[in-house]
Amino acid sequence: MSTTQSPPPSASETGYLHDPEVQLMLRAKDGDDEAFSKLVVAYQDRLTNIFFHIVGTQEAAEDLAQDVFLRIYRARHGYVPTARFSTWLFRIANNLASNKRRDAGRRKEVSLVGSESGPLGARPEEQLAAEKSSLMPARQLDKRELQVVVHTALESLNDRQRMALLLHKFEEMSYQDIADTMELTPAAVKSLLSRARDNLRLALEPYMQLGK
Numbered sequence: 001m002s003t004t005q006s007p008p009p010s011a012s013e014t015g016y017l018h019d020p021e022v023q024l025m026l027r028a029k030d031g032d033d034e035a036f037s038k039l040v041v042a043y044q045d046r047l048t049n050i051f052f053h054i055v056g057t058q059e060a061a062e063d064l065a066q067d068v069f070l071r072i073y074r075a076r077h078g079y080v081p082t083a084r085f086s087t088w089l090f091r092i093a094n095n096l097a098s099n100k101r102r103d104a105g106r107r108k109e110v111s112l113v114g115s116e117s118g119p120l121g122a123r124p125e126e127q128l129a130a131e132k133s134s135l136m137p138a139r140q141l142d143k144r145e146l147q148v149v150v151h152t153a154l155e156s157l158n159d160r161q162r163m164a165l166l167l168h169k170f171e172e173m174s175y176q177d178i179a180d181t182m183e184l185t186p187a188a189v190k191s192l193l194s195r196a197r198d199n200l201r202l203a204l205e206p207y208m209q210l211g212k
Helices: 020-029 033-055 058-074 085-104 124-130 143-155 159-170 175-182 186-211
Strands: none
Touching: 020 033, 020 085, 033 058, 033 085, 033 159, 058 085, 085 159, 085 175, 143 186, 159 175, 159 186, 175 186
């Protein structure tokens, strides 16, 4: 006598479906725009913050965040929960950021070109030129100067190091979550973060002496 057994439940059925944000996305898939709006509210500022540290201007960061949500909304009817929503979202963001940086080509230093708005304030390159005395050990960096220094140090990292560090710092993602987001192994993420911290330490070391 033979019996037909059901296939074992998938990872999404046993884990990801318990993610409240996956449930919101599934509701959005079925046409619930209010559920989608909740996801936008929850992640818009977080995405913009990540993108700002990648592309260097507030306007470009906001445009990229909007592009992520637009792509998700347009493809919502084909959504399948193969990961936690946050992991899936930031995977899309990571791919979009990589494409943006590649398309920008030689404009990688756009963050130090004048802009009228953004977390770094107006025209940071003019602030640096006017504040050469900030490199003197007798004086501590003020908040705005420190933001410019840290942002410039982040610019010295390669794209994968920067993204791994931002996800770890701002999103407090584990090595496994970052690995899932960036489609790497946890060991590769650990190595990326180690190199990123070493490179940042080297870039910031001259300025850290100012606080001593």
